[in-house]
Amino acid sequence: MWTKNGSIPKNETDGTEGWIEVDAPPVAGEGQEVIWCYPPGWVVRDVMPPVREGYHWMHYLEQGWVEYQIDNSLPAEPLPVITSADIPALVSGQIEAL
Numbered sequence: 001m002w003t004k005n006g007s008i009p010k011n012e013t014d015g016t017e018g019w020i021e022v023d024a025p026p027v028a029g030e031g032q033e034v035i036w037c038y039p040p041g042w043v044v045r046d047v048m049p050p051v052r053e054g055y056h057w058m059h060y061l062e063q064g065w066v067e068y069q070i071d072n073s074l075p076a077e078p079l080p081v082i083t084s085a086d087i088p089a090l091v092s093g094q095i096e097a098l
Contacts, residue, residue, distance in 0.1 A: 001025075006038035037061065 001009035002019045013019040025042045028034045037043045040061070048057050049065055054072075057065050 003036075003038065008036045 001011060001022050001024055002013045003009045003022050004019045009022050022041060025034045026044055028044050031047055032044050033047050035043050035045065043061065045059060046064065051057065054070055055067050056070055057067055059065050
């Protein structure tokens with residue numbers, strides 16, 4: 001298998017330079033899955049636990065799955081409403097500078 005710039009490995013390249021050969025993915029055990037995470041490469045991890053309302057999961061290579069509470073609070077002050085008329089037109093030189 002081949003990867004370029006950390007992309008998910010493929011069975012063949014497109015012929016351009018920069019491809020590196022990687023091992024085939026390992027086999028996942030019961031309750032596990034295989035993902036490509038570059039670096040380090042193929043990772044066997046536990047399947048994501050069920051999602052509880054008001055929470056979400058994030059996976060860290062060293063820690064595994066970590067559950068976070070979702071903050072549904074609103075900002076103290078409402079955000080200002082901006083229309084397209086409020087945004088000045090940019091000339092091409094200003095756009096290039098961005």
